[in-house]
Amino acid sequence: RKEVEQDPGPFNVPEGATVAFNCTYSNSASQSFFWYRQDCRKEPKLLMSVYSSGNEDGRFTAQLNRASQYISLLIRDSKLSDSATYLCVVNGPHRSGTYKYIFGTGTRLKVLA
Amino acid sequence: NAGVTQTPKFQVLKTGQSMTLQCAQDMNHEYMSWYRQDPGMGLRLIHYSVGAGITDQGEVPNGYNVSRSTTEDFPLRLLSAAPSQTSVYFCASSYGSPQIANYGYTFGSGTRLTVV
Numbered sequence: 001r002k003e004v005e006q007d008p009g010p011f012n013v014p015e016g017a018t019v020a021f022n023c024t025y026s027n028s029a030s031q032s033f034f035w036y037r038q039d040c041r042k043e044p045k046l047l048m049s050v051y052s053s054g055n056e057d058g059r060f061t062a063q064l065n066r067a068s069q070y071i072s073l074l075i076r077d078s079k080l081s082d083s084a085t086y087l088c089v090v091n092g093p094h095r096s097g098t099y100k101y102i103f104g105t106g107t108r109l110k111v112l113a
Numbered sequence: 114n115a116g117v118t119q120t121p122k123f124q125v126l127k128t129g130q131s132m133t134l135q136c137a138q139d140m141n142h143e144y145m146s147w148y149r150q151d152p153g154m155g156l157r158l159i160h161y162s163v164g165a166g167i168t169d170q171g172e173v174p175n176g177y178n179v180s181r182s183t184t185e186d187f188p189l190r191l192l193s194a195a196p197s198q199t200s201v202y203f204c205a206s207s208y209g210s211p212q213i214a215n216y217g218y219t220f221g222s223g224t225r226l227t228v229v
Contacts, residue, residue, distance in 0.1 A: 004155075034217050043203055043220035044156070087155075091211040094158075099211040100171065101218065103148075103156040 001026050004090050006104040014112050017078050021107045023088030024070045032091040033064055035073045037084045038106065044087055047073075078111045085109070115139050119204050119221030126194040126228045134189040134224050136204030142219070144207040145187040146171070147179065149200040150223075156203065162187055163210055194228045201225050 005024045013019045025033075033050035048055065050062040050071050061074040071090075075082055088104035120135045138145065146161035158171030162181040176198060178190040187206075191198060205218040 032211065032213075032216075036217075043222050044218075045220070046217040049217060089217075094171075094211075098169070100158050100161070101211050105153060105155040 003027060003092060003102045004088055004104040006086075006088050006107045008105060008107060010108040010110050012110045012112055013078055015078060015080060017111075018074065018076050019078055019109065020072055020074045021086055021088075021109075022070050022072050023090075023104055023107075024068075025088075025090040025092070025102070026069070027090075027092040028066075028069065030090045030092050032101075033062075033071045034089040034101075035060075035062055035071075036087040036089055036103075038087055039084050044103075047086070075109075078109075080111050080113060083109055083111045117204055117206055117219050117221035119202075119224055121224060122222065123225050124227070126191070126226065128194060128196060128228060130194050132191050132194070134191075134202055134204075134226075136187045136189065136221055137185050138187075138204075138206040138219070139185065140206060140208075140219065141184060142206035142208055143184065144210045144216075145181065146205050146207075146218075147177070147187070147189045148203045148205065149173065149198075150203060151200050159189065159202075191226075196228045199226060199228045 035047040036044040037047045038044040054063040059076045085106040094100035117138045147159040148156040160179040162168045202224045204221040209216040
């Protein structure tokens with residue numbers, strides 16, 4: 001089982017739609033959770049951290065379910081500019097007591113006019 | 114504030130050649146890392162550093178070396194390039210290590226490397 005799994009998509013949605021992505025992680029010791037956005041041929045950029053109580057940033061809402069080991073990202077009122085790949089990132093044990101960030105392969109979103 | 118600067122943006126190497134990918138950050142971040150991104154595999158950690166003078170291996174370190182003589186700079190050296198090292202390389206920095214909750218990364222713009 002992959003450490004972090006995402007549906008690759010693409011999710012094709014019309015402008016104004018609400019869309020949600022899930023991401024599952026395998027290590028119950030993970031403590032930090034993030035969503036990144038990556039545009040085609042560009043670097044990933046931090047979209048938002050995910051907190052235990054859930055958090056919102058404008059049209060974006062992130063939630064964490066520790067019991068089922070998944071995080072989610074909800075985008076309301078989708079814009080054309082939201083078209084990108086969304087990467088789920090989780091921290092997890094690396095070796096010798098250190099941790100690393102583990103990246104999912106991403107979910108591609110296309111918002112259609 | 115430039116953030117994380119990577120050079121070069123593009124590079125073509127012949128098998129067996131060596132080269133250094135440069136990475137510099139001006140945010141006084143202690144934690145720096147190098148990733149490679151390949152289709153369908155996500156970003157994989159090559160090497161990382163928790164501060165000047167301290168480096169360690171990531172998931173895929175073979176064929177790469179790093180050093181961290183200053184807080185700002187974290188170059189990645191390819192010792193003898195192979196076609197399997199064709200990839201997009203990203204340098205990233207963070208205020209704290211992944212063990213510290215909720216410090217995300219700032220990424221450089223990437224280096225597209227092709228080894229022929």
